[in-house]
Amino acid sequence: MLDNPTGRLDADNELQPDACLRLxxxxGGQSRISEDDYLEGAPALIVAVAASRVSYNLHDKMQVYRRNRVQEYLVWRVLDNAFxxxxxxxxxxxxxxxxASKAQKLINSANSP
Structure with a gap:
């Protein structure tokens, strides 16, 4: 368990995901925990909950994660009610x-009265 959710993907990019999975x-994991308790390298999975700046999550962040070989990336777009x-x-x-469609059904059922 990480005390500090901040990670360093590379020299230019830090991350603070809503959730991540490190192997x-x-x-087969690509990351490690540094001496100062940071995640260094790419986790296997990153989850983002996006209420705003969706384009940032689906474009800029996604490109950084792709370049750093994050194997899976999940985005829950809360305002769009999409996954x-x-x-x-x-x-x-x-x-x-x-x-994504199965996750969408779960989101829809959670939001129904």
Missing amino acids: EDWA DWFVLDEGTYVQLSIA
């Missing part, structure tokens, strides 16, 4: 429509 080296799930495939994010 150990032996499990986007991306998986890195040969250096490009591919949106998982089936997983």
